[in-house]
Structures are given as structure tokens and as C-alpha cells.
Amino acid sequence: MTKQEIIETLEVCISLMQSSENVYVTKQLTKVAEALTEKWDRDEYYVEQIKQVLNHDETMENLNNIKL
Secondary structure (H helix, E strand, O other): OOHHHHHHHHHHHHHHHHHOOOHHHHHHHHHHHHHHHHHHHHHHHHHHHHHHHHHHHHHHHHHHOOOO
């Protein structure tokens, strides 16, 4: 199941709970959806930072290997 599928499934469940006026479960599912989204955003940011550092390291290594 992809991240998008997980969020869509949670949104369907949230909608169903809202229809049945189950406030507690609605709030809990909303918290879960928000927590997952925040975590995934942080993870993506962290991965991007790692890629930038690795690219910087590779660039510096390539520059050091240039022979004039």
C-alpha cells in the first residue's frame, strides 16, 4: 500500500466516522493521518538533505581528481 493509498483509506474511514457522528474515532483517525503525513514530510526532507551532502561530497571528490 502506497502512502497515498494509506491517506485515502484513512480519509474514507474518517468520513464514515463523521457520518456516524463518532467523534472519538474521527479525532483519533485524524491524528493518525496528520502524524503519518508529518513523519513522511520529515523523512523526505531528511533524505533530501542526505542527497545534497552526498552530491557535495561527490563533487568535491571529482574536483580533487581533476589533473591540470
